[in-house]
Amino acid sequence: MNRILNSRIVKTTAIAAAVMGVAGVAQAREQLRIVGSSTIYPFASYVVEEFGATTDYQTPVIESTGSGGGLKLFCEGVGEDTPDITNASRRIKTSEFERCQQNGVTDITEAVIGYDGIAFAESSSNEPIDLSREQIFLALAAKVPQDGKLVDNPYQKWSDIDPSLPDREISVYGPPTTSGTRDAFEELVMEAASEDMSAYGGDGYTDIRSDGAYIDAGENDNLIVKRLAEDTKAFGIFGYSFLEENTDTLIGASIDGVAPTPDAISSGEYPVSRSLFFYIKNQHAESVPAMYEYANLFMTEKMIGPMGYLKGLGLIPLPEEMRSEQRQAVESQEKLELADLK
Structure with missing residues (x-):
């Protein structure tokens, strides 16, 4: 009988512990957890x-x-122990989506919140500059074409690339490889500038030099802004919103003749423009009740609309019809499929 009683005590204790564990999880997950892009972080x-x-x-x-x-x-x-929402300054890659699926994250909603441009900026103590994507590519590529061959990048000054450019050392503070801004820069500048260069065999080239001309400044774009205030001859790469917030100390270079402005970014005329996203893990809906409340608030007109709070922080709003479509996608918990990414 003692054995039976002890067994019941063990079972009762186990059940109580399980209930307490579930309650602990529910309580812990009342607080939404968000990770991701440094560009979207201020928004x-x-x-x-x-x-x-x-x-x-x-x-x-x-x-x-x-x-x-x-x-x-x-x-x-x-x-x-996993995040509920992640922000991204570029779209999820097919390889990332497939990794999600393999790990059981099988129900994801994608939300586009607005547009952003990648600024190539410098201290406002300098004269405004107009750079082509090809000139930026030649300044930062690990290997460049010379006499029909690819060689280690020999350019030390901007004027080495084109005599009309400043006689300044090539020094660019930019994001690390984990950054969506870096991914977008490689695609929209490096790849776009090199895809027609015969030396690369018709393929875009995205390898960035590692000899000190490009300086990995980490994920915090505010640190790049601070470095440019100290190193006035350098350039920095970051989201347009950080340029918008620091127009008293920074100026953005025109790229291919187009200045980084909200109108040029939203129209796509500015050649280094991109969409901004966040992704929702729908399988956390029951255990994290705050998740959809937060997502729906983010998608309201008062946040992402033309008169919204986030526009004041540098977000470029989507057209009205797109805002409505994206809002509906979040409200209906629309499931992202692999085919959507291809």
């Missing part, structure tokens, strides 16, 4: 603070991990 942080101030939910935890870093964490699986 998402504003929504996070507004959400915490205007709802009964706890203020979400948000980390700036870079787009690639955020998607890596997001795709690790489903459960309390």
Whole structure:
């Protein structure tokens, strides 16, 4: 009988522990967890603070991990130790989507929040400059074509590339490989500038030099802004919103004759423009009730509309019809499919 009683005690203790464990998970996951892009971080942080101030939910935890870093964490699986939402300054890659699927993250909603341009900026103590994507490519590529061959990049000054450019050392502060801004820069500048160069065999070339001309400045774009204030002869690569917030100290280079302005970015005339995203892990809906409340707040007109708060921080709004479509996608928890990415 003692054995039976002991068995019941063990079972009762186990059940109680399980109930307490479930309660602990529910309590822990009442706080939304967001990771991802440093470019979207200022926008998402504003929504996070507004959400915490205007709802009964706890203020979400948000980390700036870079787009690639955020998607890596997001795709690790489903459960309390994984993020609920990740921000990305470029679209999820098919390889990342497939990794999500393999790890059980099989129900994802994609939201486009607006547009952004990648600024190639410098201290406002310099004269405004107009650079072509080809000139930027030649300044930063690991290998460049000379006499029909690819050689290690020999250019030390901008004037080495073109005598009309400043007689300044090539020094560019930019994001690391985990950054969506880096991914977009490689695609929209490096690849676009080189795809017609015969020395590369008709393929775009995206390898960036590692001899000190390009300086990996980390995921925090504000640090790049600070470095440009100190190193006035250097350039920096970051999202347009950071240029918008620092027009008293920085100027953006025109690229292929087009200045980085909201109108030029939204129309696509500015050649280094991109869409901004966040991704929702729908399988966390029941255990994280704050998730959709936050996502729906983000997609409201008061946040992403033409008169919204985020426009004041540098977000370029989507056209009205696209905003409506994206809002509906979030509200209906539209499932992203692999075919959508191809």
